[in-house]
Amino acid sequence: MIYLDNAASTPPAPEVLARMTHAAATFFANPSSAHRLGAAAARALDEARAQVAGLLRAEPSEIIFTSGGTEADALGLLGAAGLARGHHAVVTAIEHPAVLRSAERLIQHGWQVTFVVPQPSGAVSAEDVVAALRPETSVVAVMLVNNELGTIQPVAPIAKALRLTARPPHLHVDAVQAAGFVPLAVKTLGADSVAISGHKMAGPKGVGALWLRPGARLAPLWDGGRQERGLRSGTENVPGCVGLGCAAELCRTWWKDAPRVAGLRDRLQQQIFAALPSARPTVTGAPQAPHIASIQVPDLPAEPILHALEARDVFASAGSACASRTRGPSHVLKAVGIDDEAAILRFSLSRHTTEADVDHAAVALVQAVAEIERMARSS
Amino acid sequence: MNAVLCRYGELFLKAGNRPRFERRLVDNVRLALTGLSGFRIETPHGRILVRLSEGDVEEACARLERVFGLVSISPVAVVDSEITAIRQAAVACADAAVERDPAFRRSFRIEARRSEKRFPLTSYEISCDVGAAIEGALKIPVNLTDPALVVGIEVGATGSYVYADRREAPGGLPVESSGRALLLLSGGIDSPVAAWLSAKRGLALDALYFHSPPFVGEKSRDKVVTLARTLARWQALRTLTVVSFTDTQKRLREAGPAPLAVVLYRRMMMRVADLIADGTRAEALVTGENLGQVASQTIGNLATIEAAARRLVLRPLVTYDKRETIDLAKRIGTFDTSILPYEDCCSLFVPPHPSTAARLDDVERAEASLDMAAEAAAVAATAETLTL
Incomplete structure (x- = not known):
């Protein structure tokens, strides 16, 4: 898991x-x-x-x-x-x-x-x-x-x-x-x-x-x-x-792990962006907490992607767990002007997250997106 | 109050079959009361009487209000068919009613009915006698045309019933008196209402849900289970079968042009439902389909979908407006669950512009690339059944 x-x-x-x-x-x-x-x-x-x-x-x-x-x-x-x-x-x-x-x-x-x-x-x-x-x-x-x-x-x-x-x-x-x-x-x-x-x-x-x-x-x-x-x-x-x-x-001592966790978050994002050219960070330019990566994938629904990730044993959220219970972009995403046709995925790490975890998650996301794209494609 | 009196109406019309309907109704009443301790069911002329301990009366009423075939119910005091006892019970009953709701003090009347014709007083004389007693004891005025409180008295050969509270029951026919059917249940608003309406006309239903893991999460499936359990409270469902539709759905998506996808899925659902229905001995399929509610629900598409089914397909909601369906869903208790925002199988697999007039020959051409019978059998083989 x-x-x-x-x-x-x-x-x-x-x-x-x-x-x-x-x-x-x-x-x-x-x-x-x-x-x-x-x-x-x-x-x-x-x-x-x-x-x-x-x-x-x-x-x-x-x-x-x-x-x-x-x-x-x-x-x-x-x-x-x-x-x-x-x-x-x-x-x-x-x-x-x-x-x-x-x-x-x-x-x-x-x-x-x-x-x-x-x-x-x-x-x-x-x-x-x-x-x-x-x-x-x-x-x-x-x-x-x-x-x-x-x-x-x-x-x-x-x-x-x-x-x-x-x-x-x-x-x-x-x-x-x-x-x-x-x-x-x-x-x-x-x-x-x-x-x-x-x-x-x-x-x-x-x-x-x-x-x-x-x-x-x-x-x-x-x-x-x-x-x-x-x-x-x-x-x-x-x-x-x-x-x-x-x-x-x-x-109290977790702040010592913050740089390592931030490194894992960056590694996750780099791998995703390298493999999925359409994906990008939801926002850029502000200082970020080390453990949260918000990623947008255009033109796809978020929830099926999450379930396809889940099938690969990776558990994440759409936007935020609270907001994913209501349809449409959350108030936060609206406030930063996010397109409501994009899937906003939030990966939030902990100090127990490992390199192998983020590598697996990146691969799983690429597979999940490919799978959903195939299903959602209109011919 | 140590009993609940249940009234039924329409069954009287079923002249020759009446005993069969009554037996079914009594069975369903007994089933509804499962878990309550030590109740006893009697069937005095044209009524069902449930005797039970006073502490169980409210719970029993809440359950009996959901038994199809019953028209109304009343918590009653059962007394000997003797005017002194009836009078005393009626005064106590009226007293309890005004204690519960002082608005009843405004006025009352008696409604007496006599199935025991050897009783020395006529209905009118009973009303006069008991009415005077209540008026005297509780100082409430009589109003025959617009009373706040109606005290009912039914005099029978073996005992008399006195009540001040008459509650609506849903009517219809006893569940299973019209046979068995299989419901295609989704997480939406419509199919649970279709189930309820079918059960109201005496069908015993089992449900089938098409799950699409991993694209659809466990919460969607849990939501359907919650809907099924709510329907089971009305005896409208007995079991829920879940099949995994994903692999076949993928192949159907690839098989034909995207606009045909919805019709291809629905036709496959009919085939799978027929296979499941063979096992539940269902004589018909029930769906929540409606005419024109979504773009693909055209009369032509419904006909093309139905052509894939071996059984009669019932669509109780076909002529309903959404508003009417929603009002019923609220009454049934499924609405709040149905509107929970978990994706069901539709959203991802539905093309942006589904066909509104899928012609049978086009559909059959698309289906020719796959072995439809084998696909249906494969889906049916994933069935897991939950007894509700």
Whole structure:
């Protein structure tokens, strides 16, 4: 099996599974309970929080556990909006639906939202984001790595520009695709909140985290038992958090693999482009995360190609796994002006990917495309 | 409420065959209730009565609302055919109804019916007696023309039934009373509706799905299984057979000019379906085909396709507008599954401009390059059958 769909979900690391199994059996008590079983669960949670903070080079007290990347994004964006005075937000047009739909919800509540269209390179320009600011802008959202294209967005320059404004808006950063491969020192990033997700970094599904800059404030999305500093009520998912903590610990050193993974990605692309003259990168010109290659093959449907790849034991996605459930090009592809007659294929690597894997995948793609072309050909 | 009363209508018209239809309907009622513990079915005159424990009544009703042949059902209290008991049950029944929905307080009337003619009171006298009791006990006014609540009473020889809730059942004929057929099921909106309509007229169906791996993914196949299971809840399907169509489809694509491809595929599907139908003892094939819904669905093409089938081909949707089909699909419960966006076999293999008038001799010339019987047998040999 050659799994090149890590941007959709990563296989959990064996250590993660072992720690989670142990935690689920051992730390079953409610971390809020007064007895020593509750204390043990609370300690497990604290340890996990420290591990996540370690990955982000932050303090444990700044980490809020959530049910995943989507909730972390919603809490960062809508939570900041809940306390905002000005009712204008700026988000990039290529955000994950978790951010875009939250922004649309703000519109329903009477907000104005500016969607910043990216350059054809697949990255927004910091100048365009700054130009969209208004005096009443109170929330800005810019993702770090785009999930469909792998392009890195200029978060740090944007953060720097925001700090120079009279009343700096809250900057939320969706870093779900960045964890592990792009340095995530949140303080040098200059964001106010940063979202990550367990299952994109060899951790479990159903758990994520939001880092919140000390001094930044959020309104909780709902009320209840006031867990997570009152910002995220609900009994903590102890095994999930333990799994996320373990994954965070593991991927602290993954950046060392980034050049190697980027080399494999380049090798994959070179082989594909050499064998398939019609194929080309979906976008060029922006810095790329090491693990995502987005490739377009003109005049063919994506889904049959994916299944033909699957028949050769290669697993990838069309555009993004989320967008492939709806017909037509995704909002991201539209935003960068991609022709809707092309198959957009996303290969997302992991640090376990080998040269043999990408070589096999390239050959498989060439065969798959030939097969589909033969079927789709009209005589 | 410790029983469900099931009413059926059309079967009365089947004079000579009526006992056979009734037996089939009772069998289907029993089948629908499989898994509920300790129910008992009785067949008092012109009715089916299911006695079961009170906790199972709602679940039983939900299932019986999907049994073809039944016209309506009611959760009922079964009491002795004796006016005091009937009166008491009716007051309790009305009380429970207004407790459930206060809007019933607006007005009520009694609908009494007597199959036991030796009962001392006439239907009218029963209505007066029980009506007065409810009016007195619950202080609800009577309104004979536009009541909010109707309390029903059926007096029979062995017992009487009292109810305040009458629910529509789908009508039609008991499944299998009209014989067996094989459905060509796809992942689309139409073929599940065609199945439902056929089952409503008493056909027992098995389904056949043409899968095209690897070009079509497992999710498309899973979607068809979900559709089949939804139809099985209506007793509209018993089994699903999946065959792999890819290799034959490739050869058919190469065999003739591209515009003929759709007709060539469909004719092959008919041949394969006939082979599968031999095994299921089906007397007819059922498809979701429609007239003019897509470019290739012309009367000429349908005739050319049908010419490849040995059996009668039924197309219950042939005259339906898409809107009508969609409305039915929503009622059946297949619509939300049908619109899931996984590709089925059509999209990749369908040429950009399919022929709207495939002539039989052109089609047969294209088919001459292949051994059609052998191709059909090869596809049928890949069959895997799932009991639903």
